[in-house]
Amino acid sequence: MKYNYFDEKREKTPWNELEKNIIKRGQWTLKRLWDNIPFLKKRYQEANVSPDSLKTIDDFQKIPFMSKQDFLDSFPDKLVCVPKEDLVRMHATSGTSGHRPTCGFYNQNDLDNWTYLCARNLGAIGMTKKDVFQNTTSAGLFTGGFGYAQGCTLLGAMLIPFGPGMTSRQLEFFKIFKVTSFHAIPSFGLRLAEVMEEEGIKKEDLFLERAILGAEGWAESTRKTIEERLGIKAYDNYGLTEAYGPGVSCECQEQNGLHLWTDYFYPEIIDPKTGEVLSEGETGELVLTSLYKEAMPIFRYRTGDITALRKSECPCGRTGYMIDRIKGRKDDMHVIKGVNVYPSMIEEEIFNLSSYFTDTYLIIYHTVGVMDQVTVNVEVKTGINAEKAKRELEKKLLEATFLRIDVHTFPPGALPRQPGKAIRYIDIRDRPEGYKGWLKMMQEGQGSQ
Numbered sequence: 144m145k146y147n148y149f150d151e152k153r154e155k156t157p158w159n160e161l162e163k164n165i166i167k168r169g170q171w172t173l174k175r176l177w178d179n180i181p182f183l184k185k186r187y188q189e190a191n192v193s194p195d196s197l198k199t200i201d202d203f204q205k206i207p208f209m210s211k212q213d214f215l216d217s218f219p220d221k222l223v224c225v226p227k228e229d230l231v232r233m234h235a236t237s238g239t240s241g242h243r244p245t246c247g248f249y250n251q252n253d254l255d256n257w258t259y260l261c262a263r264n265l266g267a268i269g270m271t272k273k274d275v276f277q278n279t280t281s282a283g284l285f286t287g288g289f290g291y292a293q294g295c296t297l298l299g300a301m302l303i304p305f306g307p308g309m310t311s312r313q314l315e316f317f318k319i320f321k322v323t324s325f326h327a328i329p330s331f332g333l334r335l336a337e338v339m340e341e342e343g344i345k346k347e348d349l350f351l352e353r354a355i356l357g358a359e360g361w362a363e364s365t366r367k368t369i370e371e372r373l374g375i376k377a378y379d380n381y382g383l384t385e386a387y388g389p390g391v392s393c394e395c396q397e398q399n400g401l402h403l404w405t406d407y408f409y410p411e412i413i414d415p416k417t418g419e420v421l422s423e424g425e426t427g428e429l430v431l432t433s434l435y436k437e438a439m440p441i442f443r444y445r446t447g448d449i450t451a452l453r454k455s456e457c458p459c460g461r462t463g464y465m466i467d468r469i470k471g472r473k474d475d476m477h478v479i480k481g482v483n484v485y486p487s488m489i490e491e492e493i494f495n496l497s498s499y500f501t502d503t504y505l506i507i508y509h510t511v512g513v514m515d516q517v518t519v520n521v522e523v524k525t526g527i528n529a530e531k532a533k534r535e536l537e538k539k540l541l542e543a544t545f546l547r548i549d550v551h552t553f554p555p556g557a558l559p560r561q562p563g564k565a566i567r568y569i570d571i572r573d574r575p576e577g578y579k580g581w582l583k584m585m586q587e588g589q590g591s592q
């Protein structure tokens with residue numbers, strides 16, 4: 144394969160140079176926080192560390208973490224390290240109900256670096272200045288809209304800043320303006336495929352080649368559906384407002400994990416329970432240190448996102464670290480018989496057997512005697528042998544998790560459905576009536592909670 148790059152030389156920076164940069168820029172970031180953020184300086188002093196403590200990569204482990212709570216406590220702008228008049232932009236997450244949004248502030252250098260990294264992402268998925276790029280996310284508070292608008296402009300491709308919704312009209316634009324690439328959240332990718340079918344638009348009628356998708360979890364099977372139905376390659380990317388936004392990591396044309404731009408961010412993986420740093424390839428919580436952020440740097444920031452890390456051996460030649468697709472939030476993780484279980488692992492196996500099961504499922508964590516147990520409730524499609532489907536899924540779940548997980552089958556429409564965000568799992572390990580009690584309650588129609 145011939146690989147495309149936005150900045151080939153820097154994306155292939157030799158390891159020893161990357162490592163030197165991580166230490167040098169890490170010191171710079173730590174000093175910035177030490178000098179400007181009193182509560183962090185106090186935290187570092189209490190841990191007996193200072194910016195001088197950072198001499199090798201291993202020294203990162205001595206430095207206390209930053210957390211989401213620090214952002215909430217510092218709301219709105221107490222983590223800003225530059226004079227207020229130097230700020231040129233602010234973005235924010237929506238904040239879940241009753242919670243404060245997480246704010247990101249940028250000075251001009253931050254904005255330039257962020258733009259550059261988003262251009263790198265678009266280059267990595269194969270875009271050049273010849274492409275036409277439709278951004279289907281809003282250029283508003285969320286980082287995805289502006290981030291990719293800026294990145295696309297720096298790359299030199301033509302930007303259509305369409306914004307969200309109006310699916311039919313988006314498809315019309317795809318056709319009229321010969322759009323080759325688009326940015327969306329994965330569920331909108333699926334929506335586009337649905338509306339194409341409804342309106343009789345064939346993938347051959349369009350000029351699409353690729354999409355960059357992210358900002359919500361998506362299963363590998365969702366990727367396959369979008370790719371087949373739109374006739375494109377769909378690439379994953381991951382970023383967060385605390386780290387500019389998108390532009391932290393992105394898949395390349397190999398689609399074998401996400402390249403994390405290691406000249407801008409130093410990643411670690413920790414055990415979310417103990418905070419202990421895990422080895423390469425082990426799954427845990429992603430921790431990020433920014434190396435160039437000026438207005439709002441982060442040092443060993445616990446993202447809450449679960450993935451695994453490894454050094455790149457990608458055929459594209461990009462150096463630095465790679466991460467797996469995000470497996471979920473640490474809040475979704477359950478430890479069952481010493482094994483970390485994420486709903487996404489189970490969902491993946493259910494969706495892979497989509498010829499057997501509907502999209503509605505419910506995972507129940509419960510106790511049998513003193514043992515923690517997982518039971519997966521699925522709906523078997525009409526005409527499918529439920530016993531065979533059950534055995535097949537149990538086998539796949541055992542292979543994926545190394546746990547014996549019971550599968551309980553229901554007819555289509557039998558499981559409770561929630562308006563809005565779907566509930567994927569319920570933890571009733573503290574309830575003495577256990578799974579049987581839940582089942583009885585559910586079947587009596589008293590709701591799933």
Ligand code: ZN
Nearest residue numbers: 395397457459
């Ligand atoms: Zn690659």
